[in-house]
Amino acid sequence: MNATACIRFVASATGTGDQRLFFWVMRFMWSKMNRVRRDSVDRSRSNCNVVLNRHRWMLIALLLSSCHQGGPTFSDIAPVELPPQFSPVRAPRPHQGSEAWWLALNDSQLNSIVARVEQGNLTVAQARERLAAAAAISHSASSGFLPNVGLSGSATGSSSRTKVEDISRRPAQLNLETGWEIALFGQDKLAQQSANLDRYMAAEDVNAAKLSVAAEAATSYVRLRALQHQRQNVDLLSSAKAKARDVATLRSKSGLATRFEAQAASEDSAAMAQQKRLLENAIADEIQCIAVLQGVKEGDATLSAMRPQPVASNARVTAVPADVLRQRPDIRRAEFAVLKTGAEVGIATSDLYPKLHLSGMIGIGSPVSGSIFGIMGGPSLQMPIFDYGKRLDVVEAKKAQWREVVAAYRQAVLVAHGEASSALRALLAARLETARAKSAYATAQKGSAQAKLLSREGLSDASALVVRQIEAAETRRQLTEAMKDEAEALIALAKAAGGSFSAEAPGIATSSEKRRKSGS
Known part of the structure; x- marks a missing residue:
């Protein structure tokens, strides 16, 4: 099977679109090569044709490099299973880190901690x-499809004294070599796109790490302040328990209570x-x-000093539109992974078709009978014909990965x-619990103040005052826990929404707000 038959066979089997253009150009190139071979009898005329054909090869290379073999893209996804407000193609992407x-x-100290973290x-x-590392690799990802130049030298010994005219076989030679693999079907663009997407995914990994550690630091800080307030509350409760123990001991000695009550106190x-x-x-x-x-x-050391608990109730949170979720680092990374795998499908598909290389060499060699200088070069074509389906299997594997x-x-x-x-439901529930705990603590404080007044006026005994103080301390403990839980729920919501819990983020609105604005 000659080369022309090979081209016709592959074109009829696989060529469509850009590939048909490629095979048409290959046939054109083959006819030009035959013409150069027929004219090689006249040496001076052959040299002229070689020069002209070099220009043709360059023109053909530029034309073929404009062909593009694309793979599946992000727009090929049918998001039928996604939340209704989520639109991965048309919706404007929220600005990462805008809030x-x-x-x-x-809390100013929390702000400083997050900055240091x-x-x-x-x-x-x-x-x-x-x-x-990913940025460094993406910087030169497509350099393999650009012309490259290298310097090489060699020396060999032989018992023969025959002078060799072939520049590539001279015993001693120094060569300046150049090569160029033509990026057919957009291989260079796909390789660069794949490397860029690796860099984008690495950037989202940085954003994810920042969001995670900032949330961990904020949670630890909220827990720290709650523990400090609980320790202060334990001091108050311990004082009330000590008074209850003294009252129980006194009542036991006077026969008004058993010794077991004093022991329990x-x-x-x-x-x-x-x-x-x-x-x-x-x-x-x-x-x-x-x-x-x-x-x-x-x-x-400054964290050991007790400060007020962070208050999450001041944050305005009504709803989290689905578009806000697009700024989550893991979602953005998943988007880039889809595009990267689509580029890899395109690269694997381009391997199904022929590859074109241009190479040349300028050499200085000896011993020769004529000039020590030599120039050689030309194109080479690699055409896949039979590989037992290996390339097709790679394409199918890449599509499965996509x-x-x-x-x-x-x-x-x-x-x-x-x-x-x-997280939003947990935050709303925590806010209700905080409101209930505040009301209960206020009521307990009033009861404790009234019991203290009655005890001072002699209208009530000390045991009633101790009971009221213990109740106030218990409700204060519940309020401290409720405020901590609310702050933790707010942090969890901000993390779940990719660093934003506000439904009023720039450029983002809920569907109800959009309908209300359009109606007005």
Whole structure:
């Protein structure tokens, strides 16, 4: 089977679109090569044809490099299973990092901690180095399809004294070599796109690491302040328990109560001391956790001083539109993974068709009878004909991988939507609990004040006052826990929404707001 028959066979079997153009050009090239061979009898005329054909090869190479073999793209996904407000193609992408969500907690020390965590955290540092590596690789991803130049030299010994005219076979030679693999069907663009998408995914890994460690630091800080308030509350409760123990002891001695009541009161007082020690350990653990997140071994001594709890009730959160979820780093990374795998499908498909190489060499060699200089070069064509279906299997494998990342993308969106919805429900429930705890604490404080007034006027005994004080301390403990839970729920919602819990984010509105504006 000659080359022309090979071209016709492959073109009829596989060529469509850009591939048909390619095979037409191949036939044109073959006819020109035959013409050069027929004219090679006249040496001077052959040299002229060689020069002209070099220009033809260059023109043909430029034409073929404009062909493009694309793969599946992100627009090929049918998002029928996605939330109704989610539009991966037409919706404007929210600006990443446009909102510092921790500012809603209105705590200056927390702001400083988050800033130090983002700068010094070692997990974030690792992600940054992976991003630097991906950026370096993407810088020259398509260089393999550009002309390259190299210098080589060789020397061989032989017993023969025959002088060799062939520049590539001279015993001693120094060569300046150049080669160019023509990027047919957009191979260079696909390779560059794949490398760029690797860099984009690495950037999203950095964003994900920042979001994760910032959320961990904020959660540890919220827990630290809650523990400190619980320790203070234990001090108040311990004082009330000590008074209850004294009252029970006095009543036991006067025969108004049994000795078991006095013993139980003493055990409650001792339990308060043990609880205080546990809280001290927990406080130290949270300070150490914050230090580790900041990338240092020693905790900040200023964190030991008690400060007010972060208040999450001031943050305005009504709903999380589905479009907001698109700024989650894992969702954005999944989008880029779909595009990258689509580019790999295009690269694998382009391997089904012939490859064209241009090469040349300028050499200095000896011994020769004529000139020591030599020039040689020309095109080479690699044509896949029979490979037992290996290239087709690679294409099918890449397509299967593309379908896999599409499924992973859809799964990531559904999981994100579920996490945000769950976090929003948890936040609303925590706010109701905080409001209830505030009301209960206010009522308990009033009862304690009234009992103190009655005891001072002699209208009530000391035991009633102790009971009221214990009730007030218990409701204060519940309020502290409710405020902590609400702040943690707010952090969880911000993390689930990709760093934003506001439905009023720039350029984003819920579908009800869009309908209301359009109606007005």
